[in-house]
Amino acid sequence: MKPKIGCIATCAFVDEITAAIGAAGGIPVLIPINIGVGPAEAYAQMIDGLLVPGGEDVTPALYGQDPRPQVVLSRQAKDDFELALIHAVKALNKPIFGICRGLQILNVALGGTLIQDIPSQVKGAISHRQLTEIRGELFHRVKLEGESVLRRLLPDEEFEVNSLHHQGIEALAEGLRVTARSADGLIEGIESADGCIYAVQWHPECLFARYPHFLPLFTHLVELSTQK
Ligand code: MN
Numbered sequence: 001m002k003p004k005i006g007c008i009a010t011c012a013f014v015d016e017i018t019a020a021i022g023a024a025g026g027i028p029v030l031i032p033i034n035i036g037v038g039p040a041e042a043y044a045q046m047i048d049g050l051l052v053p054g055g056e057d058v059t060p061a062l063y064g065q066d067p068r069p070q071v072v073l074s075r076q077a078k079d080d081f082e083l084a085l086i087h088a089v090k091a092l093n094k095p096i097f098g099i100c101r102g103l104q105i106l107n108v109a110l111g112g113t114l115i116q117d118i119p120s121q122v123k124g125a126i127s128h129r130q131l132t133e134i135r136g137e138l139f140h141r142v143k144l145e146g147e148s149v150l151r152r153l154l155p156d157e158e159f160e161v162n163s164l165h166h167q168g169i170e171a172l173a174e175g176l177r178v179t180a181r182s183a184d185g186l187i188e189g190i191e192s193a194d195g196c197i198y199a200v201q202w203h204p205e206c207l208f209a210r211y212p213h214f215l216p217l218f219t220h221l222v223e224l225s226t227q228k
Pocket of ligand 1: 128140162163164165182188201
């Protein structure tokens with residue numbers, strides 16, 4: 001039986017996400033978010049691993065900040081459900097892989113904060129926002145830091161990724177460490193001490209068809225989910 005990988009249904013690039021989970025040997029399970037937080041625990045029991053995907057900005061109140069004008073499309077009902085799901089899956093020691101907003105909300109779930117808008121808040125930042133239409137193309141370099149899940153899965157220490165975000169990690173949550181950065185110092189990868197939670201700021205689901213060296217990021221989640 002292939003492992004069931006949960007992912008909220010209202011996410012960015014859902015076709016690419018489900019294709020990546022399928023190509024990695026998992027069964028994608030799309031989870032609705034318009035049902036209140038109650039069923040989060042039941043969904044956590046049902047799945048073997050969780051993919052936390054890209055999407056809208058996380059509601060700044062959830063990390064103790066007032067929203068800046070550049071914050072777009074916050075949906076607190078979605079944030080509340082996804083936070084409940086993350087906590088329920090983590091409590092069951094099931095693996096979690098975060099992508100873009102997924103990296104950001106994992107950091108918020110564990111007590112960290114976000115940069116609400118990189119262009120207006122970070123002096124000297126490179127561009128992190130390519131056009132959605134060319135999301136399958138490489139856009140900026142990242143460099144891995146130290147031993148990590150990413151270092152074991154990817155062939156090189158430095159490589160190009162795509163980039164479709166205007167937010168990033170500000171204060172890193174306790175229990176997480178940085179595994180990758182862009183040249184401007186912004187955080188592009190994180191993981192937990194046991195590697196059971198790992199996340200990237202780029203979108204490998206939009207790259208793996210053309211750049212297959214990114215598929216192991218998904219295969220690893222499926223393999224961790226098989227062991228549970
Ligand atoms: Mn980036």
